[in-house]
Amino acid sequence: MNNNITAILLAGGKGRRLGGKDKGLVTFKTKPLIEYAIDVASAQTPNIIISANRNLTLYKTYRYPIYTDQIDTFEGPLSGIHTCLQYVRTPYAFILACDIPQCPHDIINLLMNCMLENNADSCMIHDGKRAQPLISLIKTALKNDLETFLVDDQRKTLSWFLSTNHCFYLYESPKNLFKNINTTKQLLDF
Numbered sequence: 554m555n556n557n558i559t560a561i562l563l564a565g566g567k568g569r570r571l572g573g574k575d576k577g578l579v580t581f582k583t584k585p586l587i588e589y590a591i592d593v594a595s596a597q598t599p600n601i602i603i604s605a606n607r608n609l610t611l612y613k614t615y616r617y618p619i620y621t622d623q624i625d626t627f628e629g630p631l632s633g634i635h636t637c638l639q640y641v642r643t644p645y646a647f648i649l650a651c652d653i654p655q656c657p658h659d660i661i662n663l664l665m666n667c668m669l670e671n672n673a674d675s676c677m678i679h680d681g682k683r684a685q686p687l688i689s690l691i692k693t694a695l696k697n698d699l700e701t702f703l704v705d706d707q708r709k710t711l712s713w714f715l716s717t718n719h720c721f722y723l724y725e726s727p728k729n730l731f732k733n734i735n736t737t738k739q740l741l742d743f
Contacts (some may be wrong), residue, residue, distance in 0.1 A: 554597065554598060554599055555597060555598050555661065555662075555665070556599065556643070557576035557597070557643050557644050557645055558597070558598045558600065558602070558643055558645040558646065558647050558661060558665070559598065559600040559601070559602060559641045559642070559643045559645070559646050559693075560594035560597075560598050560600065560601045560602070560636040560646075560647045560649060560661075560689070561602055561603075561604060561633070561634060561638075561641070561646050561647065561648050561649070562577075562587065562590045562591065562593075562594060562601065562603045562604065562617075562651055563604050563633050563648065563650045563651055563687065564576065564577030564578075564586075564587050564590075564604060564605045564612065564651040565604040565605050565606040565621070565622055565630075565632075565633040565665050566606075566629075566630070572573070575605075575607055575608050576651060576652050576734070577590075577603075577612070577651040577652075578608055578611060579734075581654050581734065581743065582641070582654075586651045586652055586654060586734065587603070587612070587615070587651045588615075589651075589653075589654040589656070590649050590651045590653070590656070591615060591617075592658070593649060593656045593657075593658055593660065594647065594649060594661075594721035596658040596659075597647075597659070597660075597662065598647065598661060600641075600643055601617045601740065602617055602618045602619070602620060602637050602640060602641070603615065603617050603618070603619045603620070604619075604620055604621075604622070604633030604634070604636065604637050605619050605620075605621065605671065605698040606621050606622055606633075608614045609612075609621070616680065618640065620633075620636050620637050620639075620640060620685075621636070622636050622637045623635070629708050629710065630648075630687055630710050631665065631699065631702070631703060631708060631710055631713055632703070634646075634648060634699065635696065635699050635700060635703055637669060638693055638695075638699065639696065641693045641696075643651075643693065644693055644694075645665070645690055645691065645692060645693060646690070646691050646692075646693050647660075647661050647664070647689075647690050648686075648687060648688070648689045648690070648691065649687065649688055650687035650688070650733060652733040652735065653687070653688065653731055653732070653733045653734075654734070654743075655728065655729075655730045655731070655732065656688060656731065657724075657730055658700055660678070661690065662689065663722055663724070664676045664677075664678070664688075664689065664722055665690055665719075666721060667720055667722040668690055669684055671720035672718075673717075673718050673719055673720040674687060674691065674692045674694070674695055674717050674718040674719065674720070675689060675690065675691040675692070675695065675714055675717045675719045675720075676690050676691075676719065676720050676721070676722055677689035677690075677709070677714055677719065677721060677722070678721070678722055678724050678731060679721040679722065679723050679724070680724060680725060680726070680729070680730075680731045681724075681725035683715070684711055684721060685731050686710045686711045686713075686714045687710065688731060689714065690706075691717070695717055698713075698716070698717065699713060702716065704732070712718060
């Protein structure tokens with residue numbers, strides 16, 4: 554368990570490609586997607602918060618703090634990260650989107666070791682094909698940089714991460730552990 558890290562679980566999107574469903578509450582196999590994210594985070598840190606913008610009563614049943622975007626127009630994951638960083642009291646924050654049900658349970662430690670080895674301020678997974686900024690570890694001191702980025706009306710998650718002192722943890726897997734669920738077809742074909 555790492556008490557220096559707070560996990561920010563992102564479940565605040567509009568779910569447009571899932572017909573407007575709240576992605577975190579969509580059932581995958583036997584349980585809602587948010588529970589897979591909670592399992593990953595709780596295996597490595599006791600500090601967990603959830604970014605959600607609707608169905609707050611249902612999310613409250615998980616007994617973790619829930620924060621809604623301060624930017625109330627669903628401006629994407631960076632809005633949720635920005636809001637949650639205002640409440641994080643640990644030096645590091647682990648970012649995980651709720652729609653990645655196969656994320657390994659040791660991922661935080663892998664990201665932390667890579668970040669320390671590279672003297673970086675952020676570390677994200679690279680699966681061998683592309684960067685995965687919504688599976689990352691950041692220093693919470695970056696919240697001011699993120700706010701400046703958002704004030705400049707920028708919204709691309711990867712662009713913000715690349716603007717920081719970043720590194721990548723290369724994690725190639727034949728099982729495609731970092732595949733996310735965006736559509737009903739992906740949910741059914743997973």
